[in-house]
Amino acid sequence: MAETVGIWFAALLTLAIFSFLYKDNPFYKFAEHLFTGVSAAYWMVVAFWVQVHPNLFGNLWWPDWLMRKWPSLTYIWVDSVEYAGQVYASNALVDGTLSPEAVQQSTLVNNVNAFYYVPLVLGILFFTRLIPKIAYLSRWPLAFVMGMAAGLRLYVFLQSNAMIQIHSTIVPAWDLNNFVAWANYLILGIGVFTGLVYFYFSREHKGVFGGMSRVGIYFLMVSFGASFGYTVMARISLLLGRFQFLLGDWLHLVD
Amino acid sequence: MSFMEKVSNLDRRWIFMIIALAVAIPLVFPFSMHVKVSEHVQTVFEALEEIPEGATVLCSFEYGPSTMPEVHPMSRAVLNYLMQRNDKVIVMALWPDGLFMSRDILDEVCERKYGREYGVDYINLGYKAGNEVVIKSVVESFYTTYPVDTRGRALSSYPIMHGIENLANIDFIFSFSAGYPGTTEWVQYAADTLNKPMSTGCTAVQVTEVVPFVQSGQCMGILGGLSGAAEFEKLLMDKGYMKELGAGNRGMAAQSVAHLVMVLFIIIGNVSYYLDRRRQRKY
8 A cells, every 4th residue: 555655656746747848837846845855854864874873973982871771773883792701793782682681781892983083073163154253164174075085086086087098098009900990099099189189278279280179179079979879868768767667667557 | 831940940848748759659569679789798798707606796886766777777687697607796885875776686686586695695785975985995894894784784794705805805896887976986996996807887878988997998898878788688698697688678669769759850950950041041
C-alpha cells in the first residue's frame, strides 16, 4: 500500500514538473519548492550524520555517562569497549552483544585526537558571519578551506591534466607505424597548435596568425559539437528514465 | 505563409510533444537495435580481462537517482561480469546517493542473482563525505577512512578485507560516475598516483571530459552514457557472460528514435534559417 501511494505521489510530481513545458503553473511551483526543500534538508542531515557526527565528534572528548546514557547515538564515537577482560567493537553497545547492565559496567575506550579541536573551532567561526561585529572571523576558516583545496589540487592537476596529457600528445615519430596513425597525430598536432593560437591574445588575430586562429575555432567547434551530442544523449536518457517509471512502475504498460 | 515559415515559427511545445512521443512509443512497442561495440568499450572489457580471476576490484558509486537511467545499467552489467568471474568486490560511494545505488545493485546482482556472501565475496563500505580527500585517504588506509562498513561492523572482521590495507592492494578500480567527485578525481588521486589500472562508466555529459584520460592511457576505456551500457551488455552477451541483454539495450530503441527526431529538427531548423536569410537578402 505504502509503495503504491509512493509511486502515485512520484508520478504526479513528475507530471507536475513536466507541466512547466506547457507553461508555468501552481502544480509546477509546488513540485519545484517541494524538491528544493527536501533536497536542502536531506543534504543537511546527511552532512551532519555522515561527516560531522562520526568524524569530528568521534575524535573529541566526551564524558562516559553521556555515551552510556545514549549509546545508540554515541556508540560511533567509541573506539572499543572492554568488559570482563574482553575487547568488543563499539557496535557491541547497541547490537545486543552486551546487556544494558554490561554496558553500564564496561570501560569505554575513546581515543581523543586533540588535533580535531582545530576544525571544531574553525567550523564554529563560520557562524560568526551571523554576528556583524565579529563577522570578519568567518574569513579565517574560508581561507583555510581555499588554501587546503589549492594545495591539494595543484600537484595532481599538474601531474594528471598537464604533464601526462602533454606527454601523451607528443609521440615519437618511430612509434607511428602506419598512415592512419600519422594522419591522426597530424590532425591532433594541428588541433592543439591552432587551438592554443586562438587563445593567444597578445597579438592581433589577422594575416597568417588570424588564419591559424580561425582553424583553431573550427577544432573548438568540433569539440563543442561532440559535447552537445553527448549532452543530448544524456538528457534523452534522463527523459527515458522518467518515461520508464511513468509507463512501467505507474501505468504498467511496459515491463 | 509557406511551409518553411510555419516551421520556423513553430510553437516549441509541439517539439516537446514530438520528442515525448519519440521516447514513449518505442518503449510501449519495443524493437531491437543493432549495437556496434566501440573501441572504448572494447578497451574496458580487455582491461578487465587482463586482471586474474578472483581479483579484488574496487567499485565506486558516484551517481544518484537523477542519473540512474544512464549509469545503473552499466553498474549492473559490470557487477554481473565481476560476479561471473568470482572477483572480490569492495564497494564505496563518494556521493551520498551512491550508497543507495550501490545497495540496490548489490542486493539485485550479488545477493539475489548470484547468492554471494556478504563480507566474503563483496562488501559495502558506504558513503564518506570529503570528495577527493576520501580517495587520498583510502590510498593510505581503508581502516582509518572506513572504521566500519554499512552494517556497522569493523572492516577487519570481514574475510574479504584480509590482506587489504589500502588502495595499493586493490587490483582494479572501477568508477561509476555522474560528475564531481568522480572519474576525474579517481584518475588524479588514485590511478595516476599508484599507477593502478582503472576504468569508468559515466554519464554521456562527462565523456568529452574523460576521453583525454582514456587516450593518454590514464583510464582504460570508458562506458559512455546509455549507449556505453548497451555496448558493454552486447559484448558480455557475445562473450557468454550474460544470457540476455539488459536495461541499456532496452533503452536504445527510444534513445535512437529520439536522436533521429532531434537530427531532423536540426536539419529543418538550419534549412529554414538559410532560406529565411536568403529571402531577407533578396529584399
